[in-house]
Amino acid sequence: MPVHTDVLVIGGGSTGCGLARDLARRGVDVVLLERGHLTQGTTGRMHGLLHSGARYADTDPESARACIAENRILKRIAAHCIEPTGGLFVSLPDDDPSYVEEKRDACAACGIPTTVLTGAEARERAPYLTPAAEAAIAVPDAAIDPFRLCVANALDAIDHGARIEPHTEVVSIRREGGAVTGVAARQARGPGDRGRAPTYSQGPVRGDLVQYRADIVVNATGAWAGQLAAMAGLELNVRPSKGAMTVMNVRQVDTVVNRCRPKGDADIIVPHETTAILGTTDEEVMDPDAFDEQPAAVDRLIDELAALVPILAQARSIRSFWGVRPLYEPPARRTTDPTDISRAAHLIDHGHRDGLDGFLSIVGGKFTTYRQMAEETADLVCEQLSVDATCDTAEAALPGSEDPERLDDGMDRFGLRSPVARRSQQRLGDRTQAVLDGKAVNPAVCTCEGVTRAEVRDAIASCGADLNAVRIRTRATMGTCQGAFCAFAVGNDLHPAHDETTATAALDELLDERWKGERHALWGQHLAQAMLGYAIRGATYDWYGDDEPDWTAFAGGATDGD
Amino acid sequence: MAIEDDVLVIGGGLAGMTAALAAAAAGSSVRVVSKAESSLGHASGLLDVLGRIDGELVSDPYRAIARVDTDHPYAMLGTDRVRQAMDWFDGILGDAYTGDSHTNALVPTIAGTVTPTARYPRTMAAGLASDDRSTLLVDIDRMPAVDAPLAAARLEAAGVPFSVRGASITMPGLATDITRSHFARLVDRNETIADEPIRDQLAAAIASVHDGEARIGFPAVLGLEQPAVVIDYLSAALDADVFELPTDPPSVPGERLTRLLEAALDDAGVRMTAGVPIVDVNAADGRVRDVRGTHANTSVPYRADQYILATGGLVGGGVVADRSTVHEPLFGCHVSQPADRADWYADTPAGPHAFPRFGVHTDHEMRPLEADGMPTFVNLRAAGAVIGGADFPAQHAGSGISIATGWHAGRRAAEAIDR
Numbered sequence: 016m017p018v019h020t021d022v023l024v025i026g027g028g029s030t031g032c033g034l035a036r037d038l039a040r041r042g043v044d045v046v047l048l049e050r051g052h053l054t055q056g057t058t059g060r061m062h063g064l065l066h067s068g069a070r071y072a073d074t075d076p077e078s079a080r081a082c083i084a085e086n087r088i089l090k091r092i093a094a095h096c097i098e099p100t101g102g103l104f105v106s107l108p109d110d111d112p113s114y115v116e117e118k119r120d121a122c123a124a125c126g127i128p129t130t131v132l133t134g135a136e137a138r139e140r141a142p143y144l145t146p147a148a149e150a151a152i153a154v155p156d157a158a159i160d161p162f163r164l165c166v167a168n169a170l171d172a173i174d175h176g177a178r179i180e181p182h183t184e185v186v187s188i189r190r191e192g193g194a195v196t197g198v199a200a201r202q203a204r205g206p207g208d209r210g211r212a213p214t215y216s217q218g219p220v221r222g223d224l225v226q227y228r229a230d231i232v233v234n235a236t237g238a239w240a241g242q243l244a245a246m247a248g249l250e251l252n253v254r255p256s257k258g259a260m261t262v263m264n265v266r267q268v269d270t271v272v273n274r275c276r277p278k279g280d281a282d283i284i285v286p287h288e289t290t291a292i293l294g295t296t297d298e299e300v301m302d303p304d305a306f307d308e309q310p311a312a313v314d315r316l317i318d319e320l321a322a323l324v325p326i327l328a329q330a331r332s333i334r335s336f337w338g339v340r341p342l343y344e345p346p347a348r349r350t351t352d353p354t355d356i357s358r359a360a361h362l363i364d365h366g367h368r369d370g371l372d373g374f375l376s377i378v379g380g381k382f383t384t385y386r387q388m389a390e391e392t393a394d395l396v397c398e399q400l401s402v403d404a405t406c407d408t409a410e411a412a413l414p415g416s417e418d419p420e421r422l423d424d425g426m427d428r429f430g431l432r433s434p435v436a437r438r439s440q441q442r443l444g445d446r447t448q449a450v451l452d453g454k455a456v457n458p459a460v461c462t463c464e465g466v467t468r469a470e471v472r473d474a475i476a477s478c479g480a481d482l483n484a485v486r487i488r489t490r491a492t493m494g495t496c497q498g499a500f501c502a503f504a505v506g507n508d509l510h511p512a513h514d515e516t517t518a519t520a521a522l523d524e525l526l527d528e529r530w531k532g533e534r535h536a537l538w539g540q541h542l543a544q545a546m547l548g549y550a551i552r553g554a555t556y557d558w559y560g561d562d563e564p565d566w567t568a569f570a571g572g573a574t575d576g577d
Numbered sequence: 578m579a580i581e582d583d584v585l586v587i588g589g590g591l592a593g594m595t596a597a598l599a600a601a602a603a604g605s606s607v608r609v610v611s612k613a614e615s616s617l618g619h620a621s622g623l624l625d626v627l628g629r630i631d632g633e634l635v636s637d638p639y640r641a642i643a644r645v646d647t648d649h650p651y652a653m654l655g656t657d658r659v660r661q662a663m664d665w666f667d668g669i670l671g672d673a674y675t676g677d678s679h680t681n682a683l684v685p686t687i688a689g690t691v692t693p694t695a696r697y698p699r700t701m702a703a704g705l706a707s708d709d710r711s712t713l714l715v716d717i718d719r720m721p722a723v724d725a726p727l728a729a730a731r732l733e734a735a736g737v738p739f740s741v742r743g744a745s746i747t748m749p750g751l752a753t754d755i756t757r758s759h760f761a762r763l764v765d766r767n768e769t770i771a772d773e774p775i776r777d778q779l780a781a782a783i784a785s786v787h788d789g790e791a792r793i794g795f796p797a798v799l800g801l802e803q804p805a806v807v808i809d810y811l812s813a814a815l816d817a818d819v820f821e822l823p824t825d826p827p828s829v830p831g832e833r834l835t836r837l838l839e840a841a842l843d844d845a846g847v848r849m850t851a852g853v854p855i856v857d858v859n860a861a862d863g864r865v866r867d868v869r870g871t872h873a874n875t876s877v878p879y880r881a882d883q884y885i886l887a888t889g890g891l892v893g894g895g896v897v898a899d900r901s902t903v904h905e906p907l908f909g910c911h912v913s914q915p916a917d918r919a920d921w922y923a924d925t926p927a928g929p930h931a932f933p934r935f936g937v938h939t940d941h942e943m944r945p946l947e948a949d950g951m952p953t954f955v956n957l958r959a960a961g962a963v964i965g966g967a968d969f970p971a972q973h974a975g976s977g978i979s980i981a982t983g984w985h986a987g988r989r990a991a992e993a994i995d996r
Binding site for chain 2: 309310314317456458459500501503507514515516518519527529531534538539543545546547549550552553555557559562563564565566567569570571572573
């Protein structure tokens with residue numbers, strides 16, 4: 016039996032989740048399909064910057080204006096996902112000094128408030144900034160947790176009747192006459208029956224090919240949009256561009272630090288929770304699922320950003336990762352350098368462009384402007400469906416940010432040590448009480464990030480036996496130890512809600528994912544950490560052994576038990 | 578005036594302590610200088626010799642030594658020396674440990690796995706996976722990172738030859754989360770919590786979930802000082818054989834082993850200086866003349882006839898890397914490595930990785946060698962994880978390497994002393 020809905024959104028990143036939320040709040044029946052866990056694509060592989068727009072003010076004023084508008088909106092509706100760190104654009108002796116004024120004027124023209132600082136004033140805000148800093152512009156950049164934001168959008172969408180189906184990969188697009196009428200998707204089994212998680216689909220059996228029918232299918236797959244469009248027989252000129260990011264184990268800066276120069280790689284440091292993230296590079300790739308991750312890119316980030324913040328040269332990196340930007344430009348523009356491709360969003364109505372109705376693509380754009388992209392897309396969807404409902408996503412706060420006063424409530428009643436309490440509260444926002452209250456026994460399972468068993472179990476209840484989905488909701492295993500001391504403890508909490516086979520497979524998935532980034536940080540202190548984690552899993556647990564031994568051959572020193 | 582000894586051992590881990598004991602047993606005056614408390618507390622307390630080779634579980638560790646790579650420390654020592662070292666070390670361990678020289682045992686862990694080892698604390702003896710008696714695993718809800726029902730389910734799925742069940746207990750006296758070492762100290766002192774001695778409360782809580790199983794496994798937290806007494810007490814109270822399961826760090830059996838060896842060093846007259854990292858080396862004519870430690874901003878010289886480098890591997894800081902090179906930071910001994918950092922690791926966590934093998938290479942005298950095959954210094958020997966060539970976590974060989982290389986380096990250093 017096909018699943019029928021008004022709108023199918025393909026892609027569980029920020030745009031897709033934002034769109035599902037927007038449509039659901041307008042009363043439209045919507046199902047979102049995501050091939051991995053939410054944010055598994057580009058959204059989960061970014062530096063966590065909420066742009067002020069200053070970066071684009073001189074080169075791409077349209078994007079800059081959109082960024083500052085959304086920056087203000089998100090600080091209202093998603094307060095529990097945002098740390099209002101502010102940002103600096105720092106000019107060094109090598110940089111053109113006149114660019115500082117140019118940038119300031121361009122910001123003013125886009126309505127972005129700025130303050131020009133001397134080097135000394137900038138160092139008061141970021142004490143580890145190089146003494147060579149000559150001037151800086153303070154801008155309202157901020158740090159944002161893309162995982163928490165995406166999940167909050169998904170939760171609100173579900174609250175308004177949407178279905179969110181992770182681990183569901185589209186394998187074909189159904190065309191009838193001159194229109195797209197649905198898709199076929201495979202629901203991955205993965206470890207366990209993830210679809211049983213109560214907030215998700217109660218429908219088809221996992222592992223099956225499921226038919227979905229919809230009046231409109233929206234392609235919100237970002238860097239993968241060209242591949243999805245090809246399934247409908249269309250060409251879409253997405254130009255995926257990879258960017259490397261390196262995570263440091265502590266925050267060398269408490270404000271965003273950008274290099275103040277026209278354009279360039281390796282020019283931003285974003286404080287993010289307990290860490291700082293260095294970014295980024297920009298290099299076009301053929302396939303967003305298959306590209307090289309070269310150590311040289313990591314070296315470049317550290318070496319170049321050490322010019323801004325010298326202690327980075329000695330600091331400890333705990334992992335690196337690469338994200339793939341969903342750059343798009345209309346055919347025939349043929350920009351050669353991906354840094355020159357506009358970050359503007361493009362909403363493409365394939366009925367209009369290709370004569371194929373019922374199919375829209377939303378490509379390009381920025382994470383910061385995801386909500387506006389969703390609104391624009393939802394407007395078009397509603398027009399085509401003749402739904403008369405207005406967008407309220409700029410005003411309605413997301414779950415977690417609905418009741419700011421509750422954030423200030425004391426945490427003593429939850430019996431948590433204060434750093435754990437504070438971190439829990441920052442993550443959970445106004446859901447803190449609901450998640451932690453009444454849990455008599457609630458040990459911290461991830462001590463680097465201060466995540467308790469109750470928070471892990473709350474995440475498991477919403478996303479099923481997927482520890483990477485638990486990770487993005489809680490930050491468990493994302494701190495200094497990268498899971499060496501806590502991954503097994505976090506994995507324990509799957510049991511007994513999920514059986515041993517499921518719990519063990521999910522733990523292996525988490526360990527694999529952690530290693531993917533950690534392998535790029537194997538020097539200095541973190542090599543010692545990685546070796547210790549490897550030794551625990553190998554020497555102590557023999558975790559990677561999978562043989563069934565002849566038990567009686569291993570009875571060294573055994574007594575008869577009497 | 579420098580502090581003078583026959584043999585100076587740099588590093589207080591398993592290899593360093595073993596080397597010191599071996600040199601002292603051969604009649605030398607010995608000092609151990611270490612930068613911090615021993616890292617043995619990170620280790621499980623199991624003493625493995627060789628548990629896997631090429632991924633394959635091996636029953637007889639000594640027979641399997643013939644299969645190690647030519648640059649492996651065991652290849653340098655030869656099987657007989659490894660065996661002699663382990664036999665000698667058994668005398669130091671006394672009855673705290675058990676095991677059979679020629680047959681590995683499989684010991685269940687808190688992760689619900691079984692891990693191969695040649696020697697294990699006597700507190701784990703009743704838990705062997707080769708034993709077919711029914712088993713109950715127990716955890717405490719206030720102690721994170723152990724889930725006995727899941728561990729039991731994993732053991733069952735692994736096909737162990739015994740029935741196994743897990744249960745979680747609540748102890749009324751524990752009002753907050755408790756670490757393993759804190760719990761062990763409470764057990765040592767048999768402290769009264771919630772108006773009841775903790776050992777009684779523990780026995781009562783376990784009894785409430787015990788259903789006649791012949792043996793009962795508990796995380797290895799049953800005291801730092803006299804675990805055998807605690808186990809005997811619980812076994813009698815519960816009418817079952819109580820045993821411990823090895824854990825990840827912090828590891829109580831690792832801490833017990835540290836204490837045992839420190840007591841043996843004390844008995845052997847070895848001087849111990851902890852909290853003094855050695856930071857500088859003075860050498861001339863191919864010999865180490867003296868080294869300098871640093872303590873409270875003061876430089877402290879140490880002079881000896883023979884030196885033993887037992888500073889550990891990547892975890893202990895005896896081998897370090899920057900983004901392009903791997904090196905031995907104290908004496909600058911040669912360390913070979915893949916040139917490209919992308920070749921230091923495999924893309925999956927299980928490996929095979931190059932980085933666990935990073936370390937110095939030695940001659941038969943245990944002297945680190947330079948790229949040209951000549952000893953770095955004629956009076957410098959290496960022991961333990963600072964020596965490369967072994968993927969000890971994959972091979973379950975870390976303890977055996979430390980003991981065998983420590984024993985050999987300590988004896989050779991003593992023999993080489995110029996009297």
